[in-house]
Amino acid sequence: MQLPDAEQLLADLTGKIRPDVAANTALVGIYTGGVWLAERLHQDLELSLPLGTLDVSFYRDDFGQIGLHPQVKPSDIPFEVEGSHIILVDDVLYTGRTIRAAINELFDYGRPASIRLAALVDRGDRELPITAQYVGTILSLPSDKMLALEKGLGGKLSLSLYNKSLRDNE
Amino acid sequence: MNNNPQLNKNGELQHLLTTEGLPGPILLNILDTAESFVGVTERDVKKVPLLRGKSIFNLFFEPSTRTRTTFEIAAKRLSADVVNLNIAASSQSKGETLLDTVNNLSAMHADMFVVRHSQSGTAHLIARHVRAEIHIINAGDGRHAHPTQGLLDMFTIRHYKRDFHNLRVAIVGDILHSRVARSQIHALTTLGVPEVRVIAPKTLLPAKVERLGVHVYHDMAQGLKDVDVLLMLRLQNERMLSARLPSAEEYFKYYGLTQEKLALARPDAIVLHPGPMNRGVEIDSAVADGKQSVILPQVTFGIAVRMAVMSILAGN
Numbered sequence: 001m002q003l004p005d006a007e008q009l010l011a012d013l014t015g016k017i018r019p020d021v022a023a024n025t026a027l028v029g030i031y032t033g034g035v036w037l038a039e040r041l042h043q044d045l046e047l048s049l050p051l052g053t054l055d056v057s058f059y060r061d062d063f064g065q066i067g068l069h070p071q072v073k074p075s076d077i078p079f080e081v082e083g084s085h086i087i088l089v090d091d092v093l094y095t096g097r098t099i100r101a102a103i104n105e106l107f108d109y110g111r112p113a114s115i116r117l118a119a120l121v122d123r124g125d126r127e128l129p130i131t132a133q134y135v136g137t138i139l140s141l142p143s144d145k146m147l148a149l150e151k152g153l154g155g156k157l158s159l160s161l162y163n164k165s166l167r168d169n170e
Numbered sequence: 171m172n173n174n175p176q177l178n179k180n181g182e183l184q185h186l187l188t189t190e191g192l193p194g195p196i197l198l199n200i201l202d203t204a205e206s207f208v209g210v211t212e213r214d215v216k217k218v219p220l221l222r223g224k225s226i227f228n229l230f231f232e233p234s235t236r237t238r239t240t241f242e243i244a245a246k247r248l249s250a251d252v253v254n255l256n257i258a259a260s261s262q263s264k265g266e267t268l269l270d271t272v273n274n275l276s277a278m279h280a281d282m283f284v285v286r287h288s289q290s291g292t293a294h295l296i297a298r299h300v301r302a303e304i305h306i307i308n309a310g311d312g313r314h315a316h317p318t319q320g321l322l323d324m325f326t327i328r329h330y331k332r333d334f335h336n337l338r339v340a341i342v343g344d345i346l347h348s349r350v351a352r353s354q355i356h357a358l359t360t361l362g363v364p365e366v367r368v369i370a371p372k373t374l375l376p377a378k379v380e381r382l383g384v385h386v387y388h389d390m391a392q393g394l395k396d397v398d399v400l401l402m403l404r405l406q407n408e409r410m411l412s413a414r415l416p417s418a419e420e421y422f423k424y425y426g427l428t429q430e431k432l433a434l435a436r437p438d439a440i441v442l443h444p445g446p447m448n449r450g451v452e453i454d455s456a457v458a459d460g461k462q463s464v465i466l467p468q469v470t471f472g473i474a475v476r477m478a479v480m481s482i483l484a485g486n
Contacts, residue, residue, distance in 0.1 A: 057206075058206070058210065058220045058481075059219060063220055063485055067485025068220075068484075070199060071199075072206040074205055074206045075206070075210075108213060108215035110214070
């Protein structure tokens with residue numbers, strides 16, 4: 001199956017977010033792919049508030065089934081969450097469970113004025129009432145496939161498709 | 171198959187009983203996970219929902235305020251429910267056996283026991299006895315092991331020195347009676363510290379301590395030379411009565427860490443102590459409160475390390 005070009009999708013996504021950027025707009029990337037995207041967006045959109053990163057491992061709802069994810073990264077929110085307008089960034093929006101965990105984590109830092117969501121790919125099949133305000137593209141994929149963002153030499157981003165049995169679903 | 175009672179059949183950490191025999195990757199995973207929890211403990215909301223609904227029992231058969239409190243705080247910051255059992259004042263004094271106590275608490279659907287006991291091997295005994303879904307953390311057993319203290323010391327060392335592979339580390343004091351020293355030595359050698367020294371009078375060293383892979387010194391001037399990290403041990407008052415030492419003053423004169431003795435180590439050396447300190451016995455106040463002391467950061471990091479251990483165990 002021919003996957004879309006991640007660099008082109010990122011350019012489209014940047015264009016969609018740009019009109020809404022204000023002085024109190026903050027970007028928060030979700031590890032790992034969302035952080036790569038958020039770094040690029042942060043640079044291209046020339047945001048003044050520093051970039052935030054989230055590892056939602058401590059807020060996931062599948063701890064009881066699969067335990068703690070190895071290599072948990074430290075979350076870092078270097079701006080005042082209280083009253084800020086946050087755009088969460090993730091690579092693939094699927095069940096919505098990661099976003100639920102991320103929203104819960106953000107509220108433990110403070111009460112933002114608003115949270116919006118940007119995703120490079122929306123592959124549908126939501127299990128929670130969550131939607132993205134900014135989407136690179138919509139893709140319909142079989143449930144046994146896993147879509148992942150990868151970072152190559154020189155920081156070039158690309159999308160890859162895996163069989164779920166070979167890799168854990170992120 | 172492995173015979174390590176701490177690991178499950180997949181080689182994952184099932185119980186934390188001792189740092190001895192734990193693979194390096196497992197130790198590093200605990201330190202890395204703790205790194206993420208340090209950020210949590212610095213927020214306004216110092217709590218994550220990870221262990222919501224889990225019941226953790228602190229079983230302290232030996233008095234301890236500090237260690238019990240740090241485990242309690244760690245469990246609460248993971249949203250677990252914590253029950254503290256002061257065993258001296260409970261059924262044990264009515265004649266109930268240790269394993270009966272554990273059986274009764276297991277029947278109350280405990281998920282984890284944090285065990286401190288004056289008898290070496292108690293945590294191992296309980297770990298062999300409980301159902302597979304219950305996890306045991308050894309919070310100190312006799313002279314044997316105090317693994318979370320050893321791990322938080324490793325975390326502190328890595329925080330300030332970044333890497334273990336070019337360090338000289340000296341452990342100073344009552345090695346003979348110290349479960350902390352044993353846990354430190356096993357963790358340091360597993361993590362690749364090339365030179366671990368122990369500095370103590372002959373009466374406070376175990377026989378054949380060299381077999382643990384350490385260099386033995388009886389003299390601070392020689393032992394502290396070029397050292398990067400000083401791990402001070404608490405001198406327990408009861409040792410003084412056992413005729414192993416002439417007096418606290420005499421001990422301080424030869425082994426107490428003063429600014430003058432610290433100057434023999436590297437200028438950027440750090441000083442750790444597991445607490446509670448005997449000022450003027452094993453450590454001088456000027457050092458304990460000095461700029462090379464990282465004794466209070468150790469306490470802060472201890473919470474994050476215990477959160478990491480609890481969450482890794484609960485997930486395996």
